[in-house]
Amino acid sequence: xxxxxxxxxxxxxxxxxxxxxxxxxxxxxxxxxxxxxxxxxxxxxxxxxxxxxxxxxxxxxxxxxxxxxxxxxxxxxxxxxxxxxxxxxxxxxxxxxxxxxxxxxxxxxxxxxxxxxxxxxxxxxxxxxxxxxxxxxxxxxxxxxxxxxxxxxxxxxxxxxxxxxxxxxxxxxxxxxxxxxxxxxxxxxxxxxxxxxxxxxxxxxxxxxxxxx
Amino acid sequence: xxxxxxxxxxxxxxxxxxxxxxxxxxxxxxxxxxxxxxxxxxxxxxxxxxxxxxxxxxxxxxxxxxxxxxxxxxxxxxxxxxxxxxxxxxxxxxxxxxxxxxxxxxxxxxxxxxxxxxxxxxxxxxxxxxxxxxxxxxxxxxxxxxxxxxxxxxxxxxxxxxxxxxxxxxxxxxxxxxxxxxxxxxxxxxxxxxxxxxxxxxxxxxxxxxxxxxxxxxxxxxxxxxxxxxxxxxxxxxxxxxxxxxxxxxxxxxxxxxxxxxxxxxxxxxxxxxxxxxxxxxxxxxxxxxxxxxxxxxxxxxxxxxxxxxxxxxxxxxxxxxxxxxxxxxxxxxxxxxxxxxxxxxxxxxxxxxxxxxxxxxxxxxxxxxxxxxxxxxxxxxxxxxxxxxxxxxxxxxxxxxxxxxxxxxxxxxxxxxxx
Numbered sequence: 164x165x166x167x168x169x170x171x172x173x174x175x176x177x178x179x180x181x182x183x184x185x186x187x188x189x190x191x192x193x194x195x196x197x198x199x200x201x202x203x204x205x206x207x208x209x210x211x212x213x214x215x216x217x218x219x220x221x222x223x224x225x226x227x228x229x230x231x232x233x234x235x236x237x238x239x240x241x242x243x244x245x246x247x248x249x250x251x252x253x254x255x256x257x258x259x260x261x262x263x264x265x266x267x268x269x270x271x272x273x274x275x276x277x278x279x280x281x282x283x284x285x286x287x288x289x290x291x292x293x294x295x296x297x298x299x300x301x302x303x304x305x306x307x308x309x310x311x312x313x314x315x316x317x318x319x320x321x322x323x324x325x326x327x328x329x330x331x332x333x334x335x336x337x338x339x340x341x342x343x344x345x346x347x348x349x350x351x352x353x354x355x356x357x358x359x360x361x362x363x364x365x366x367x368x369x370x371x372x373x374x375x376x
Numbered sequence: 377x378x379x380x381x382x383x384x385x386x387x388x389x390x391x392x393x394x395x396x397x398x399x400x401x402x403x404x405x406x407x408x409x410x411x412x413x414x415x416x417x418x419x420x421x422x423x424x425x426x427x428x429x430x431x432x433x434x435x436x437x438x439x440x441x442x443x444x445x446x447x448x449x450x451x452x453x454x455x456x457x458x459x460x461x462x463x464x465x466x467x468x469x470x471x472x473x474x475x476x477x478x479x480x481x482x483x484x485x486x487x488x489x490x491x492x493x494x495x496x497x498x499x500x501x502x503x504x505x506x507x508x509x510x511x512x513x514x515x516x517x518x519x520x521x522x523x524x525x526x527x528x529x530x531x532x533x534x535x536x537x538x539x540x541x542x543x544x545x546x547x548x549x550x551x552x553x554x555x556x557x558x559x560x561x562x563x564x565x566x567x568x569x570x571x572x573x574x575x576x577x578x579x580x581x582x583x584x585x586x587x588x589x590x591x592x593x594x595x596x597x598x599x600x601x602x603x604x605x606x607x608x609x610x611x612x613x614x615x616x617x618x619x620x621x622x623x624x625x626x627x628x629x630x631x632x633x634x635x636x637x638x639x640x641x642x643x644x645x646x647x648x649x650x651x652x653x654x655x656x657x658x659x660x661x662x663x664x665x666x667x668x669x670x671x672x673x674x675x676x677x678x679x680x681x682x683x684x685x686x687x688x689x690x691x692x693x694x695x696x697x698x699x700x701x702x703x704x705x706x707x708x709x710x711x712x713x714x715x716x717x718x719x720x721x722x723x724x725x726x727x728x729x730x731x732x733x734x735x736x737x738x739x740x741x742x743x744x745x746x747x748x749x750x751x752x753x754x755x756x757x758x759x760x761x762x763x764x765x766x767x768x769x770x771x772x773x774x775x776x777x778x779x780x781x782x783x784x785x786x787x788x789x790x791x792x793x794x795x796x
Contacts, residue, residue: 178616223612230613234751263486265475268608289480315776316486345717345772349740357497361695364661 389585414774470522591646657694
């Protein structure tokens, strides 16, 4: 089984989807501990993340890795007794595409990369009204809020969201990062965010800097 | 104006502006820096219209465009009606691929947005490749518009011949098909109304001396597969799961895509093709994936358009700096590469003597900056990217909807001051 677990990690990180899912199935059928199996998946995801950071992998690989993780997770999770789950998280990140904007590819990739780096991510989805961000911050108390937007209309929506967070007295304890489309230093200042990022690696390194493991 | 008639101030300006643009495209030094106005909703906003009004009020939009053109005096422009004024037609069709202002959940002042989804299943690849027109008619159009669902009942004509052609007419009299056809006629009449206003405006602007710089639109094969057929997730997974099917489809698209643009440009009496790209940028694909799934097929499309005497204006969305060494391989003086976030100075190094560059005043600067910052930026672009010609000034992906008027005015004014 030791060999098989190594093989599984390698198959996932080398994008061999069919083989990886088949092997995971075999391992579970042979009684392999589902919690340990998911641990191997996490290990593989870390390798995928590293390869993405190093410029070897790109969005298609992250997308496929996500699919493998989901397929194996769907097989393993029903076999896990409830209290066995609940891995420790490094911190909580709240993320969403701001009001008026329906784009989500960037946000989803950032979410995926943060999750494989050990963060708990609460994803509010797309076209998120300002008040939903405020309410969710009160409820989940995230250390970092990520505002995503592809369209230029997002600049004002981000500005209004950050303003509302401030008005609600939640700004001081919350780091805010913006990303997507055409954001840059000028828009960081314009919106009042703490930082901006051009890709998912930037989001991860900002969170690591603000909420170290 | 017919050939040989007396020159008017407008016709003189038109010839000067067109020459300025063509000098840049064909890599000569023009008299001064040419500029193009490309906007979706900025012109509407500039004149106090809502985004929804811009999509529904053809005449109001024409007034707004005319005012913006007269105020800014760009050397060329992309017709706006074709890019936004299809609200009434979408209502008639019960269109499903877009969300637009005032429709369902979107506010009045939000641009229309494409809904990324799977519009062709992986098992339909072969069907599309074998009979693309049949697939579009029987499956695709019914999926993207509620009113077109009954088109799925139309006969499959390759197998309908001789007296069966006569018999096949029965299908058109079925109540639901009849309703779909009547709706299509209504939608067609609505589109003709819009087109009539647009054509009249294009002529008016021509009389005022402004050439249009987009006579048709075309696409990269991978974008068609990813945006319009498989959806972004499906397309990305297909790089692994359905690689051969995808490559086969892309090959087919290199042949299917160009004729539409060539015919449309001919009908519009022009030679400039707008080609917006969505999947070519750095970070989306690896260099190897780019040279396998994107560039070779797109290059073929470009070459076909060029052979037909057309000038593609390729909008390379995002940052494409790492692609420059690959994409420079096109015949010199034919294409315009319109960059959004690509490093313009590196682009000039790579593309000098090959491709005219267009762009790229940042959206952030036009929205949140000052006229002085805009002027400084434009001058710097002119000095470096404009060196030796081959440069057209524009914003990153056109003028953003939320740009401050004074910043946009500064951008176009600056082009007039940048003399060679």
